[in-house]
Amino acid sequence: MEEMRGARQGGSSLVKEFSPAYYGLCAVGGMISAGTTHLAITPLDVLKVNMQANPIKYNSILSGFSTLLKEQGPSSLWRGWSGKLFGYGVQGGCKFGLYEYFKRLYSDVLMDQNRNFVFFLSSASAQVFADVALCPFEAVKVRVQTQPTFANGLADGFPKLYKAEGLTGFYRGLVPLWGRNLPFSMVMFTTFEQSVDLIYRNIIQRRKEDCSRSQQLGVTCLAGYVAGAVGTVISNPADNVVTSLYNKKAENVLQAVKNIGLANLFTRSLPIRIAIVGPVVTLQWFFYDTIKVSSGLPTTGGLGRHQEATDLLA
Structure with a gap:
């Protein structure tokens, strides 16, 4: 079994692949990439959450921003920024680091299984733990963004929510959070992996190892955007339910679905979510793979060579 791959284009790897240091680097890369990108799009997230919680008042992107600015001022657009930075930073560290770990684990154990099954199982396993870490931050963030008098941020929001x-x-929204993020993560990671493979095989028509680092990062960005857009459509219904529950618009998932309406589950806030998630996922993958490449590691995409050989034999 190959325990270490040298860096491409003559570089030297600072860490061994699949070592504890490697998974630690992946976790740090995921934390930085997810935390910073989610922080950057806080204004869009504030509007999205308010559109979900009060669709009559915030019925479009332009009018929604206008209403927020008029009634609550420019500072309202950055409400909940700490929840975005730290909550999604912790989630990203767990998601990317554990995905790399589980992908290696399952590809060794399930060598006779289809690659897509390994991707699905790896991303789902990682996301379960990532959402447990995210959930408290998300609970406070949604309250802060939609209830201006609740708290200013995490520092006063955590003790206030715990006391109440x-x-x-x-963890009121953990199950619907899994309902939103598990399908998204499974579709996103699998779509990303397949898109990377498709681009190298059918568009560039060269192996990843034969491409420059800038070309590899370009493939990462293109595959990342496709993966983010596809995952957004799949996860939109659960995202609306999460907002409804954390805003106490409903006491349970069934009541939330009934209040929102089946059609609205799929369409409400979808345009702004695509506007948010597509670029965010693209930048996450770009930052994440840039950190890996800077450490002498290959960009993400595909399983180990032993698995590729198994696929060819099958």
């Missing part, structure tokens, strides 16, 4: 609802208040 206890630990259950932080």
